[in-house]
Amino acid sequence: MQFLCPHCQAPIYSRKQKICGVCEKSLPPELLLSEKQIAILKKQDEQMEKRAKEFQLPDSDYGSDVSGIV
Numbered sequence: 075m076q077f078l079c080p081h082c083q084a085p086i087y088s089r090k091q092k093i094c095g096v097c098e099k100s101l102p103p104e105l106l107l108s109e110k111q112i113a114i115l116k117k118q119d120e121q122m123e124k125r126a127k128e129f130q131l132p133d134s135d136y137g138s139d140v141s142g143i144v
């Protein structure tokens with residue numbers, strides 16, 4: 075589902091922004107994420123990042139050939 079700015083019809087790429095990036099008019103709250111939704115997304119992001127970091131932890135067995143490239 076794509077959200078469009080009601081003022082200039084530009085697609086809204088980030089629903090965390092309170093103003094349109096094109097016409098800089100304020101966006102209606104129903105188009106935006108609520109504080110609660112942002113908090114949930116942030117938590118999910120953090121968990122994903124944490125998981126990614128754990129996955130990328132240098133491992134003495136599997137990390138040896140990767141470090142050769144870098």
Ligand SMILES: [Zn+2]
Pocket residue numbers: 079080081082083084094095096097098099
């Ligand atoms: Zn706009």
